[in-house]
Amino acid sequence: MKHQSKTSVSEGTHCHSIGAALTFIIILLGIGVPVWWNTTTVQRASLPLEELSNMVKLYENEQIFHIEFKTAKEASALVKKLQNELAESKELSSYNFSIVPYHLNPKEVNILLSQNSIDAIDVSFEELSGNNLQNGLSIVQVPTHYLPTGKVYIGRHNFLYISEEINFKSVCSILASILSTYNHHENLIANLPISNQYNVLLTFAVSNLTMVHPSLVSVFDENFSAFSKKFSHVSDLSISSQVVYIGNGHIGADYSTDNNAFILNEEKIVSLINVLEPRLGNQLSSDPTFHWVLYVPHEEQSPMYIFKGSSPVTTNSVLSPRWNGGGLQIVNGIEHSFAGLALCQLRNALGIFSLQNSEDSYISLEYDESGVHDWELYLLTRRRTIQFLNQATITLKSLSQLLEQIGNIVVSEEIRDLVVTSVKMVDAARRAILNGNLQQAYRDAKVANMCAEKAFFDPSLLALLYFPEDQKYAIYIPLFLPIGIPVLLSLRSVYMHFLKR
Template sequence: MKVRPVLSDPEKQRGRSAAVAIAALVIAAGIPLWWKTTETYRAWLPAARIGELEALQLELRVEVEVVFARGTLSPEQQKKVPASRMREQQQQVDDKTGLKFTYETRFRTATVMEEDALNQPTAAEADHALHTLTETSCGSVVIYIIPEASALLPQDMRVYVGRSRTALLRSQVASVVGAGLPEVLAALDPQMEQVLQTMSFNHQDVTAALTDRLRPGLSTRDSLADSMRAFKSSPGYEITFSLLNPDPKHHQLHWDVEAALDAYIYPLLHKMAPVANFSVDSQILYYAVLGVNPRYDASASAYTLSADSLAHVINPVEARLGSNAASSNPVLNFLLYVPDSLHSPLIIRNDQKQEVASNAFHSPRWGGIMVYNVDGAYGNDTQFPVDIAIDMSRVMGVFLSQLRLMLGFQQTGAPPGFVLEAAGREGVAEWELDRLLWSRSVENVATASASITSLAQLLDQIANIVINDNIAQQVASAVTALQAAVAELEAGNLALALEHSREAISASERAFFDPSLLHLLYFPDDQKFAIYIPLFLPMCVPILLSLLKIFREVQQHRAEKRAKRD
């Protein structure tokens, strides 16, 4: 028979005090310390400012200056021009985009130097002279109203749009006798609206830029085709020019690609510097063949590639172009293919079975391919390999037009009576670049706001994802840049708006694709308890049993006291 040791009252008291002290230490310090050290770190995010992005309302403001040349206004009308106030015309777009457009128009008469420029023999010379006189801001438009009898424009030409941000508009109503200035301006509104739709952004540009955000069924066919053809906005692009020589035993090709890039490509990329960063390289690939076998057409005495087979041409060639894994930027590929002697000449035919004049085609969001035939290089006494000097002016002319399409320069259809001056050596007119900047700014704002709101919703739904300080900083920077871009768009500062929108989209992408969001740096609460309960339970059971025993003894002691009193 076991005999339990009898504990004295002081010893029992010390035991009770130790159990209570350990329990108090575990509850007051242990549990909070464990909870704090195992919780997920989540830096503060500007939730209120992010919530405002969902209801973001964009407003685009364009500064328009209308200059009346001598002979377009009567003396009475001319006196009222300096006193005429700035007029704003605000137009709400349809439900497709919800954007607001504001044209801020100012009116004035031409200066003496501008009158001298308008006296040039041709409209092109007048446009160049006006460009040197006036400093136009990015996104603005200057319209010069010239008399109906002016010799600058032929009689069948109503509007001349130059390479800069200026246009010459032949006035047919401004010189009406007895008409007041308000009537003159009202009569000019339809003509100026056509000029603005040509030189500045229009609804189709904005719809194409916001195609990914439109509800299904709202995007038009033209805007969808334009958006699918061009690359989406990106901080940078990689451009690769490749010369494909499938028959090096018979062809020894020579191409002065560096000089061609300096003459045709680099001027355009220099103008595109505010939009993105570009890197250009070139290469020569030997024994690179197309993925399809061309068919011989006896009527044309040439081999042909139909439009149906063009989709199968790219895949075998693409495997030899090299990997772009070193960069996350989109790659634009431009391939120059010289057919071998057994399949030459090689022509491309469109869907209507007609020969393509450029003998080239492009693939949306990929690049373009041009087939370069060697005419008259073969004869009965031909000695191989044949030295072939490629005409780079013809090649780069085709690649330049394809590059414009890939970068988002939409083909502008001139209204009747309009003449659009050729872009020239730089490959793009200033007003064409402005149209692209408008659409890119809107696209960047829409993309960045969608990325930030999606990231905020994800972090709100999954409470255990780690939000480190770097992500919080990138999110705050993106929200600040977005608000600045929207403010600059409303103020009409297109260059600053584009700069802030690029900062916003870069910061939002860095936050959205941060590697820390994908690592297993967190785990749900049920896993937390499943891991720690086996560790803490053996320690907690004696403490709980001691507390339970103390509670029973206290209850028994109170019952004995009540019994003695009774």
């Protein structure tokens, strides 16, 4: 009887052990593992992967170049003649031109009859157009006495002026010059990267604070404020100025008795740049910054001129690649044309290039106070639209490839919304380009690029950007190994128990 009771007790204890093991296994596998799986699963919002894979780059000549031909006479025959010349031109054969005939209204005809110069006509036509950037160029046919024989006038705005005796081959040649200047491979890379916002920092470096004449600052303010206002059609410019005191101002310049001035060779000017660079405020913001330094020499070292070898530098300035196309200019007198040079270099840094009139085939009107023509901004807008779209496309494709390669990166709904918005804006910009609405295309392209970059550089993506896959083993093995071994042994005991039965 005692033996039977001991056997029944041992069997009951064994059954309780098997039951406890089964309960632990069920709780671990049925509750613990699913909870762990759901809490450690990487959150990934769905992205429009098909649209991303189908995105392709655009090229400059894929845009339609709109031309409005304005004349007081019958325009259809003249438009057809111009179209034939454009089709035969080798330089322009890859571009898509849309030429629309336009008959001058009575107000415009009155302007041609009442004004006495192309300059006055250009101002009047711009006032009629509402001072807005147009989506193309306008060719205006004016009476012969306004223009020299065979010449074309390029206005300050979006108007080209031709006479009734003009050869349309000359018009095609000028259009080819304009497009090649803004589409040439070397010109595609400006010193300042494309951005929605730029900083312009003007620095007055002096050894005596009283040496900064008020007219220095006022001239810069007048020139750059007008340029900034005009350039706002493309991007915003934040212009600021500062005065930097550099001690006694004595630098390694050599006095030349022949020139009766101090000479600063280009090699020695590096020492001056090294002194100034830490004080320029390079960390003003994350936006691209253009630096221009105006150095007023100490009175004991004045006048001072920059020499390259044995010849003086005409502009008395030197450019610095580290300053995003900016540079340093030595000013010995208030009358020096310093503001014009700084503005010219800013134009180049932003990608506004002047036409080369080597054959003297056209006459260009002088710049107004803004220092930039409307047609230059129009061509810059055309190019930047393509650049923004291509940059957004590259960024989105890079983001898609990154997410495919690294499965640990979290894709939040906010990032998904940014990507979706960017894709939609790219499509909207492409449609606007086909419809000839350049300004709308440019606005959409800027939004597309901004959303793409914001999504790509989101901190939540960067947090796990360098998280290797094998790091999971280092985290989960110490967690599951102490639990896994007893569970495996329990499974073996349960299996043997039911196998004996």
